[in-house]
Amino acid sequence: MPRLKIDPEKEPTILISDVPISVNKTGTWRSIRPKIDREKCTNCMICWKFCPESCVTIDSGTPVIEMDYCKGCAICEEVCPLGCIEMEDEEGR
Amino acid sequence: MRKVLMGNHAASVAVGLARADVVSAYPITPQTQVIELLDELQTTGKWKGTFIRVESEHSAMAACLGAATAGARTFTASSSQGLAYMHEMLHWVAGARLPVVMVDINRALGAPWILWTDQTDSLSQRDTGWMQFYCSSNQEILDSVLMAYRVAEATLLPAMVVYDGFTLSHTYEPVDVPEQKLVDKFLPPLKYEYALDPKKAQAISSLALPKPFMRMRAKMDADMHRALDVFEEAANEFEKIFGRRYRVIEPYQCDDAETLLVTSGAVASTAQAAIDELRKEGHKAGNLKMRAFRPFPAAALRKTLKPAQKVAVVDRNYSQGHHGIFCEEMKSALYSLDERPEIYGFIAGLGGGDITIELLKEIWHETHEGRADKTNPVWMEDAR
Numbered sequence: 001m002p003r004l005k006i007d008p009e010k011e012p013t014i015l016i017s018d019v020p021i022s023v024n025k026t027g028t029w030r031s032i033r034p035k036i037d038r039e040k041c042t043n044c045m046i047c048w049k050f051c052p053e054s055c056v057t058i059d060s061g062t063p064v065i066e067m068d069y070c071k072g073c074a075i076c077e078e079v080c081p082l083g084c085i086e087m088e089d090e091e092g093r
Numbered sequence: 094m095r096k097v098l099m100g101n102h103a104a105s106v107a108v109g110l111a112r113a114d115v116v117s118a119y120p121i122t123p124q125t126q127v128i129e130l131l132d133e134l135q136t137t138g139k140w141k142g143t144f145i146r147v148e149s150e151h152s153a154m155a156a157c158l159g160a161a162t163a164g165a166r167t168f169t170a171s172s173s174q175g176l177a178y179m180h181e182m183l184h185w186v187a188g189a190r191l192p193v194v195m196v197d198i199n200r201a202l203g204a205p206w207i208l209w210t211d212q213t214d215s216l217s218q219r220d221t222g223w224m225q226f227y228c229s230s231n232q233e234i235l236d237s238v239l240m241a242y243r244v245a246e247a248t249l250l251p252a253m254v255v256y257d258g259f260t261l262s263h264t265y266e267p268v269d270v271p272e273q274k275l276v277d278k279f280l281p282p283l284k285y286e287y288a289l290d291p292k293k294a295q296a297i298s299s300l301a302l303p304k305p306f307m308r309m310r311a312k313m314d315a316d317m318h319r320a321l322d323v324f325e326e327a328a329n330e331f332e333k334i335f336g337r338r339y340r341v342i343e344p345y346q347c348d349d350a351e352t353l354l355v356t357s358g359a360v361a362s363t364a365q366a367a368i369d370e371l372r373k374e375g376h377k378a379g380n381l382k383m384r385a386f387r388p389f390p391a392a393a394l395r396k397t398l399k400p401a402q403k404v405a406v407v408d409r410n411y412s413q414g415h416h417g418i419f420c421e422e423m424k425s426a427l428y429s430l431d432e433r434p435e436i437y438g439f440i441a442g443l444g445g446g447d448i449t450i451e452l453l454k455e456i457w458h459e460t461h462e463g464r465a466d467k468t469n470p471v472w473m474e475d476a477r
Contacts, residue, residue: 002455004472015205 026053030072032087038062040084047076047085098268100261103231104170104196104254105130106268107238109140110276111194114165117145117156121175122208123258124198128170150175154182154193161191162297164288166242169193172258173200173214180218183251187222189298190313192245192252192283194238199358199409200258201444209445210258212358212410216386216418218253222313224320225386227357228256231266236337239280243327246283248320250313255386257359259445271335279334320388341385342393346372350379352461353398353434355406357383357419360448364407367453378457383419391426400432405460407453408470409442416470438470446475 041062048056048063055069056076065076077085098106104127108116118128134140145156150171157167171179176197186193197218201211215225226241228234234256241252256262289295301309324341332338345365347353356364361382371378381397381404383390398404408417415421420438427433437460442448452473459465 002474004474 027068032072037084050079100231101126103235107235113168115160117153118169123262124172150179154179164285166283170196172198183221190249194241196254215255224252229362260359341390343382345380347379351377352403353379367450402434437465441473449476452476
């Protein structure tokens with residue numbers, strides 16, 4: 001087992017990847033998925049604020065969840081004051 | 094009863110056996126299972142304490158501070174960035190002389206993003222006034238948590254039990270889980286003499302002038318030194334009750350050794366295997382395991398190490414621009430001796446690289462054969 005034989009001057013200073021983090025599709029982690037009752041939703045934006053993955057968009061009125069990134073953590077279900085988000089089993093997982 | 098436990102669960106089981114009143118913690122890899130199991134033990138009624146959910150490690154330690162001020166036996170657990178975030182409260186708890194016990198599961202600090210073990214997280218808390226005990230096996234994790242409560246409550250100093258992320262935290266080993274009534278004998282309920290009493294209005298740790306501040310720090314230092322004796326007493330009692338003996342330093346084949354490794358954490362058990370091989374190959378090799386980092390066991394080191402010996406300190410940690418942290422502490426502890434062993438520093442396994450038997454043997458040979466550098470630390474390649 002050798003010593004570390006390097007020239008520190010030639011080693012990288014910081015770690016840089018040319019792959020953007022957006023390719024990390026965390027949606028594959030999900031075992032349950034949110035289902036939104038759009039009739040009951042008042043567009044209060046609380047799910048948008050609490051989503052730790054920032055994958056809720058509200059541009060179209062009621063929230064749209066970007067399922068490529070939703071990990072199925074159910075925080076939106078927990079914080080929704082009107083209870084209009086319900087978690088369902090993810091098919092095939 | 095012998096059970097197969099991961100290191101993290103050995104810690105949680107110990108906290109249950111210690112009948113901790115309050116646990117407050119925030120999850121972080123590789124610590125998470127510690128608090129998951131405690132939560133489960135509470136839900137199933139096997140542990141009767143209170144679990145306070147918080148939004149950060151800073152708040153977790155703040156909750157422990159509050160609960161301990163009211164006289165509760167408290168616990169928390171963290172790693173890496175989480176421990177760093179807790180740093181401010183570590184000082185507050187130590188200064189207020191609260192016997193909080195926590196585990197730190199070693200994980201290197203970012204940037205860059207890193208998950209695996211090294212000791213720079215816990216050793217960065219060196220000057221907070223917390224005791225630190227490093228573990229080499231899952232049995233030692235369970236036992237060290239019990240010992241930590243005993244020593245902390247007898248000295249009114251908080252204690253951190255430290256073990257390697259993944260190498261111990263996620264590895265399953267047989268662990269002797271002692272009976273509750275034996276633990277109760279070793280660890281009676283905490284009677285904290287300064288406990289806040291709602292019937293008596295008080296302000297605790299309010300503004301101090303320099304004179305009393307200086308005196309309180311000197312008292313704290315005296316108690317930190319006294320903790321070495323308290324540890325011995327607790328270890329005697331622990332051995333009587335549970336049949337296992339712990340020491341602040343643990344020499345292995347050191348008496349006639351010409352060259353010694355100095356190791357801590359899980360590496361210390363690998364080092365024993367390396368010493369066995371070196372001995373078989375005809376070398377006078379030994380290993381000195383450091384269990385206590387604070388209080389620093391300087392007197393025990395001065396007694397154990399001989400001037401003719403060469404000492405190779407293996408540090409899985411680093412103080413940038415200087416040395417491995419155990420190495421610099423070791424040098425400072427022995428400097429006042431007229432005749433002292435030669436001390437060499439090696440840096441290995443930062444960010445979780447394997448420290449194998451072969452690597453430790455190479456370090457031993459470099460030192461024994463005079464190839465090591467007496468002034469500067471030698472960096473070793475990742476064994477994988």
